[in-house]
Amino acid sequence: MKPATAAKKLEVLLTATPEAFRDHDITRDELAALQADPPEWLVTLRREGPHPRPVVAQRLGVSNSGLARGGVDEPLTTAQIGALLDAMPEWLTIERERQRAVRAEETRIRRERAGQQ
Structure with a gap:
C-alpha cells in the first residue's frame, strides 16, 4: 500500500x-x-504529534467539520490540543455540544430502528 x-x-x-x-x-x-x-x-x-485532522477532532471531541468551523486548518501537537482543552474557547464549547447532540440523535435512531425489527 x-x-x-x-x-x-x-x-x-x-x-x-x-x-x-x-x-x-x-x-x-x-x-x-x-x-x-x-x-x-x-x-x-x-x-x-503532530496529529492528522481525524485524531485532532477525536481528541477535542468534535467533528472534522467542527474543526473547520473553528478555524483549525493545520495539524496540532498533543500540547496544542491540551492548550485548547484548557482554554476551552467558545467555538470549541459549541462544537463539542453539537457533537454530543449528533451522537445522541444517532443513538436514538439506532434504538428506534432496533425496536421496529
Whole structure:
C-alpha cells in the first residue's frame, strides 16, 4: 500500500513520518509489524504529534467539520490540543455540544430502528 494509506491506518501524519517510511510502499506484513511492535518514532509521533485532522477532532471531541468551523486548518501537537482543552474557547464549547447532540440523535435512531425489527 502507499505510504499515505499506511499512515492513515496508523493514525499518524504522513509528513511527520521518517523519510524511510515515506519512500516506499508498505506491505500488509510491514503494517502489521508496525502495529504490533511500533518503533520509537511511531510511539513518539502518536504520543506527541503532530496529529492528522481525524485524531485532532477525536481528541477535542468534535467533528472534522467542527474543526473547520473553528478555524483549525493545520495539524496540532498533543500540547496544542491540551492548550485548547484548557482554554476551552467558545467555538470549541459549541462544537463539542453539537457533537454530543449528533451522537445522541444517532443513538436514538439506532434504538428506534432496533425496536421496529
